Amino acid sequence: MKKNNRSVSERRDRMLGVATGLPAIILLCIFTVYPVFYLIYRSLFDGSLISPKKKFVGLDNYVEILSSETFHKVLMNTIIYTVLFVGLTMVLAIIIAVWLNGTRQKKLGNMVQACIFTPHVISMVSVSIVFLWLMEPDTGFFNMIITKLGLEKYPFLSNPKTAMISLVLVMVWKSVGYYVLLVMAALQTVPKSIYEAAELDNTSKFRTFFKITLPMISPTILFTCVVASIASFKIFDAVNVMTQGGPVDSTNTLVYYIYAYAFRLGKPGIACAAGVVLLVLVCIMTYVQFGVSKNKVHYQ
Amino acid sequence: MESYNRDIALHKLGRFMNAALKVVVILIFIFPFYWMLSTSLKDLTEALQFPPTLIPSSLHWENYAHVFEVVPIAQYFRNSVIVSLAVLVLQYLIIVPAAYSLSRHEYKGKKLFFGLVLLGQMIPQQITFLPVYFMFSKVKLLGTLLPLILPFISNPFGIFMLRQYFMQIPQEVIEAAKLDDASNLKIMFKVMMPMAKPALVTIGLLSFISTWNSYFWPLIMTSSESLRTLPVGVAALKSSETLQMWHIIMAGNVVLVLPILIVYLVASKRIRNSFAYSGIK
Numbered sequence: 001m002k003k004n005n006r007s008v009s010e011r012r013d014r015m016l017g018v019a020t021g022l023p024a025i026i027l028l029c030i031f032t033v034y035p036v037f038y039l040i041y042r043s044l045f046d047g048s049l050i051s052p053k054k055k056f057v058g059l060d061n062y063v064e065i066l067s068s069e070t071f072h073k074v075l076m077n078t079i080i081y082t083v084l085f086v087g088l089t090m091v092l093a094i095i096i097a098v099w100l101n102g103t104r105q106k107k108l109g110n111m112v113q114a115c116i117f118t119p120h121v122i123s124m125v126s127v128s129i130v131f132l133w134l135m136e137p138d139t140g141f142f143n144m145i146i147t148k149l150g151l152e153k154y155p156f157l158s159n160p161k162t163a164m165i166s167l168v169l170v171m172v173w174k175s176v177g178y179y180v181l182l183v184m185a186a187l188q189t190v191p192k193s194i195y196e197a198a199e200l201d202n203t204s205k206f207r208t209f210f211k212i213t214l215p216m217i218s219p220t221i222l223f224t225c226v227v228a229s230i231a232s233f234k235i236f237d238a239v240n241v242m243t244q245g246g247p248v249d250s251t252n253t254l255v256y257y258i259y260a261y262a263f264r265l266g267k268p269g270i271a272c273a274a275g276v277v278l279l280v281l282v283c284i285m286t287y288v289q290f291g292v293s294k295n296k297v298h299y300q
Numbered sequence: 301m302e303s304y305n306r307d308i309a310l311h312k313l314g315r316f317m318n319a320a321l322k323v324v325v326i327l328i329f330i331f332p333f334y335w336m337l338s339t340s341l342k343d344l345t346e347a348l349q350f351p352p353t354l355i356p357s358s359l360h361w362e363n364y365a366h367v368f369e370v371v372p373i374a375q376y377f378r379n380s381v382i383v384s385l386a387v388l389v390l391q392y393l394i395i396v397p398a399a400y401s402l403s404r405h406e407y408k409g410k411k412l413f414f415g416l417v418l419l420g421q422m423i424p425q426q427i428t429f430l431p432v433y434f435m436f437s438k439v440k441l442l443g444t445l446l447p448l449i450l451p452f453i454s455n456p457f458g459i460f461m462l463r464q465y466f467m468q469i470p471q472e473v474i475e476a477a478k479l480d481d482a483s484n485l486k487i488m489f490k491v492m493m494p495m496a497k498p499a500l501v502t503i504g505l506l507s508f509i510s511t512w513n514s515y516f517w518p519l520i521m522t523s524s525e526s527l528r529t530l531p532v533g534v535a536a537l538k539s540s541e542t543l544q545m546w547h548i549i550m551a552g553n554v555v556l557v558l559p560i561l562i563v564y565l566v567a568s569k570r571i572r573n574s575f576a577y578s579g580i581k
Contacts, residue, residue, distance in 0.1 A: 016484060017405025021413055024398035027454035032420045035431035042431065052438075096325075105315070108322045114568050115329040121564050121571060123513035125531040126557045129538060130332045133339065133546055141335060144351040177329070181572055182579045224579070234426045237515045241535050255426045255516075262430055263520065272430060279427050286422050 036279065043272035049262065054269075061273035070249060071257070071274070077164065078254045082232035084168045085175075086225055092172065093179035094221070098209065100180070101187045113184075116177035124174065128241035131170045132157070160250035163243055167251055171238060179224065186220035187213070219292070226289045233281055254278055336557070340364070340550035347547040363551040367537075373552060375526060376533035383448045383518075383529060384511040388504055390453040395503070398454075399462035400488060404474070417463075420456030429520050436521065447521040448529070452511065457578065458503040465496040502574040505567070512560055530556045 043061055047054030065071040096116070103109040119127055134141045137155035146154055156166040190213065198208050236255040239245060245252035245260065252260075254274065262271035339347055340363055342356045367373055402414055428451075436447045469492060477487045493500070515531040522528050528536075534552045564571055 013405055014407040017401045017407045017410070020397035020405075021401035021410075023394050024454045024459060025413055025416060027394065027450070028416045028420050028456065030435075031432060031451040031454065032423050032428060032456075033416070035428035035435075036423060038431035038434070039427065042434075103318065103322075105319055105322070108319060112322050112325050114572075115326045117568075117572055117575075118329060118333070118561075118564065120575070121509055121513075121560055122557055123515065123531050123560070125513075125515050125535045126336075126553050127332075129534070129549060129553050130336045132538070133550070134332060134335060136546075139348050139350040139352060141352060147351070173329075173332075178575060178579065181576050185576050185579075227579070230424075234424050236426065240515075240519075241538075258426070258430075259516075259520070262433075268430060268434075275427055275430060279423075282422065282424065282427065 039272050039275050039279065043269065043276050046269045049266050049268050057269065061269045062276075065270060065273050065277070070252070073249055074252050074254055074257045075277075077250070077252055078233060078235075080164065081168060081235060081253060082229050084165070085171055085232050085235075086228045088168065088172050089176050089179050089228065090221065090225055092176050093183050094214075096176070097180045097183035097187060098213065101184055113177070113180065116180060118177070119174040120178045122174075124237035125241055127170065127174050128238045131173075132242050135166060157243055158247055160247045163247060163250045167238055167242060170242070171235070175228075179228070182224050183217065183221070186217040189220075190216045223289070223292045226285060226292050230282060230285045230289070233278065233285070254281075333557070333561075336550050336553055339546055340554050342547050344545065344547060348544070360547070363547050364555075367548050367551040367555070370548060371533055371537060371552070372525060373530075373533060373555060376528050376530045377555065379445065379527060380512060380530040383445055384508055386445075386449045387452045387511045388508050390449065391455045391458060391503075391507060392500070394454050395458040395462060396488070396493070398459045399466055400492065402459070402463045403466035414463075417456045417459050420454070421460060425451075425517055429517065433520060442521065443524065443527070445527060448518050451517075452507075455503065455507060458507070461499050461503060461577075462496060465499040466492055469495050501570070502577060505563075505571055505574050506578060509560060509563070509571075 042054075044056060044058060045054040046057045046060070096112075100109045100113060135143075135156040137143065137153060137158060142156065143153045146152070154162075157163050194212055194216075195208065198212060203211070234255055235253050236259065239251055239253055239256045240259070243251040245256050255278065258271045258274045258278065261274065262268050338354070338356055341359045341361070342353070343358075343360050343363075346353060346357060398417075402410065402417070432447070432451060433442075436442050441447060473491060474487060477491050482490065513531060514529070515535065518527075518529045518532050519535075522532065534549075534556045537549045537552045
């Protein structure tokens, strides 16, 4: 009798578990699993955005993008952007975090931290528009400073040579506070006793940083770099608001390319094929992320 | 004695330089916001004047009235509020039971479900948007706000974080509640939810901020003016009829930034902790 009771309650427990999970399972299937498969399937078809008619073309869409010079440039731009953004942001974040972590002016230090973090919670649209205005070639604030210094006005975003780096700098300004936060959290995990030992040995601050701090936080830094790279692949908002991929495709990145092909040029087949390329990139980086995060646990 | 005095002077100078550098950094991060506000209060001539004035010579609050006339910004605002609040509230109905199921029940396929949650965190919107667009177009829902809400209420990050929290609650606490004949629902509301309050707040804050700021998704899913959210509407300000009218564009921008800025000013520390948690996981 008792045994029977137990199995009944166990069954009820199981049923309840499935029932409470079901809404989330269904939604995740509809909005994550199905779209991934449909993206791959749709990349094998031609057709337009509006009409449901489509024609099977096999791998033609892939052949078209992989042999297109624009697409090569787009991939290159995405990689350049990622390397510049992740590199600059992480170096700055480490410097600022170590600086703020060791400061005795706690109040001012907290204020700095709160201020650098502010852009991270603000919409990318707002940030893009403000910087578009600051970088305006004729009447912008940055050009006022440049002319005050006795130099010529400079069209930051409309020159293909500087458009990308301008974009990177805006993104660094927006995100660096977030990464400072993560690095500071990592700094907290370094045991104080190690620093005390170094102090007893009269180790210089410079040496302490390179021999103790950096190695101790490097697993976290590596993990953060991978996550930041995945985020960088997805850059779109700033590109669409500030440059529309121009001038001459110098800021055309992968997601902007996908968007433009789907909604401006009306070729969703090409867009889906490029989407699959993004999917592959994200998968590779996620695989790397798992490898790196195992490392992270090991070190701690 | 003299070298001692010199050391003190050097030390003081160092502290001063350090403080000065901090002020410079603060200015670098505050100035663009000031510039936005200041431009939004200038008139057209002053806004386009070169070199620009640092402080508006007179305050033109009517720019804000003007931006409400040029574009239906009140409508955008309403859409943004509806979407952000709908996602914020509805997601709890999905993620709390899901996290409970993952942390406290045993059944076949649970591992698969958890895998699904991880997959949901991994696959970005930039990959799913086209198929989802086709889907909503097929069921003729593109003319509604649903495409901006439904895909986000099964927030996989939220499920993941809540599950971690629920799993930390000792089994004895739940057994004790069960001995008191508490129903599953009661255990959920009286035991689990209060203990997971920090996680619930974190999930809510992050979700609200990201939905409010979202640009890519609503840009794709809304084609009619009446469905646009603030970021899409404000981004469109810089084209078309307001071209070069930076004082009007900035006024619109202030409307977009202000609600989040207020939330941030009120709960700065809490928000930073939330982001730190989500970044480290």
